[in-house]
Amino acid sequence: MSYPYKHTTLVLILLVGSAAFFSIQVFQNLVFAEYQRSPTKPVNSRYFFGNNQDSGSRKELWEMLIKYRQNKTKSRRLPKIIGIGVEKCGTHALLHFLRPHPLIRVTDPTETHFFDEQPDASVQDYLLKLPELEEDIFLMEKTPAYFNFRPSSIPANIKRMVPDAKLLLVLCNPVDRVLSDFYQEWIMFNITHPGKGQFRYKSVDQYVYDYLPRVQQAIGDFDQKNSVLQEDRVFDLMGKDYLTHIITTGFYALHLQRWFKYFNETNLMVVDSEAMLQDPGSVIEEVQEFLKLPKVLLKEDYVKEEDSGYFCYKNWKDENKLDCLPSAKRRTRNGNKSLPPDVTSKLQELFQSHNEALFKMLGRKFEWK
Numbered sequence: 001m002s003y004p005y006k007h008t009t010l011v012l013i014l015l016v017g018s019a020a021f022f023s024i025q026v027f028q029n030l031v032f033a034e035y036q037r038s039p040t041k042p043v044n045s046r047y048f049f050g051n052n053q054d055s056g057s058r059k060e061l062w063e064m065l066i067k068y069r070q071n072k073t074k075s076r077r078l079p080k081i082i083g084i085g086v087e088k089c090g091t092h093a094l095l096h097f098l099r100p101h102p103l104i105r106v107t108d109p110t111e112t113h114f115f116d117e118q119p120d121a122s123v124q125d126y127l128l129k130l131p132e133l134e135e136d137i138f139l140m141e142k143t144p145a146y147f148n149f150r151p152s153s154i155p156a157n158i159k160r161m162v163p164d165a166k167l168l169l170v171l172c173n174p175v176d177r178v179l180s181d182f183y184q185e186w187i188m189f190n191i192t193h194p195g196k197g198q199f200r201y202k203s204v205d206q207y208v209y210d211y212l213p214r215v216q217q218a219i220g221d222f223d224q225k226n227s228v229l230q231e232d233r234v235f236d237l238m239g240k241d242y243l244t245h246i247i248t249t250g251f252y253a254l255h256l257q258r259w260f261k262y263f264n265e266t267n268l269m270v271v272d273s274e275a276m277l278q279d280p281g282s283v284i285e286e287v288q289e290f291l292k293l294p295k296v297l298l299k300e301d302y303v304k305e306e307d308s309g310y311f312c313y314k315n316w317k318d319e320n321k322l323d324c325l326p327s328a329k330r331r332t333r334n335g336n337k338s339l340p341p342d343v344t345s346k347l348q349e350l351f352q353s354h355n356e357a358l359f360k361m362l363g364r365k366f367e368w369k
């Protein structure tokens with residue numbers, strides 16, 4: 001039996017198909033044009049190119065961004081991204097993973113220490129520390145000391161001098177942070193700067209047993225009504241004895257309340273360190289969204305290096321060469337070192353009320369063991 005409208009149907013299918021094809025072309029051209037006008041608009045390349053994103057399509061977008069950048073005049077510009085901490089929570093990993101983005105440039109050195117070391121300096125002084133770069137480039141600096149070191153005016157000064165900056169704050173389990181910071185200080189005192197003084201603690205448990213009672217007595221549980229006073233006491237402790245910061249840096253809520261007077265979730269993003277350890281690609285995709293940057297760094301660009309257990313950036317532009325973190329940023333989190341169980345539970349107890357206050361402040365919970 002033959003179908004009488006065979007030819008008409010074929011013509012219809014061809015017409016509908018061509019219309020769909022041309023509409024997609026027009027749509028893509030429009031998005032490209034929009035991109036060229038303002039490449040910093042948040043366009044999800046996965047949405048644009050579809051899920052089957054081959055390196056060709058990403059390559060096009062990447063090259064377009066580089067071309068866009070090249071046509072701009074250079075001058076000294078303030079950072080658009082400031083990593084404010086937390087020390088030993090993966091602040092360098094975040095910078096390392098974002099750095100390949102064609103619209104991101106990182107200061108040299110990465111830690112300018114401008115706001116903690118020159119609190120009375122001007123915007124002009126800050127600009128003199130920064131490189132010349134093209135308009136629309138996202139300059140990034142990160143100085144973990146900003147989050148919890150003196151002066152307490154750091155958030156206010158950043159807001160006043162760099163009002164458009166987006167801040168990135170990496171938070172990690174404060175107990176794991178103690179272990180990581182202890183080894184950092186141990187190496188600083190004994191290996192990097194041996195003349196600085198003798199670091200008398202041979203093991204982290206010795207250190208915790210000595211410092212924890214003093215910190216516990218001076219600060220105690222998080223106390224909403226006296227939290228500003230409590231933070232002042234933290235600063236005093238650190239001023240008198242620098243090594244207390246290994247523990248007190250973990251009182252995140254006490255410090256964060258000061259930042260929240262000047263910043264909110266539109267200009268301060270909290271990055272989960274645990275998530276970045278397990279699946280950095282997804283975190284980096286979210287960070288690009290927050291920064292309103294074209295999403296050209298993708299989940300699949302981050303792969304675990306089997307030997308070290310840490311993630312690296314897979315450089316698709318250089319035969320997929322792995323760009324991994326330096327060894328100084330990979331000491332304790334791969335399970336090489338751990339805290340004795342009794343030390344862990346003492347620290348958990350110390351941080352418990354502070355963590356709860358933090359979760360309330362953020363409206364978000366972290367599964368910190």
Ligand SMILES: Nc1ncnc2c1ncn2[C@@H]1O[C@H](COP(=O)(O)OS(=O)(=O)O)[C@@H](OP(=O)(O)O)[C@H]1O
Pocket residue numbers: 086087088089090091092093144179180181183184273274275276277278280310311325328329330331332333334
């Ligand atoms: N992918 C990923 N995600 C989250 N965290 C990671 C990641 N990779 C490394 N690391 C950990 O980063 C720890 C160093 O933290 P920082 O870079 O903030 O240190 S510093 O304050 O700049 O000295 C460092 O701590 P240690 O393991 O104690 O060296 C690393 O474990």
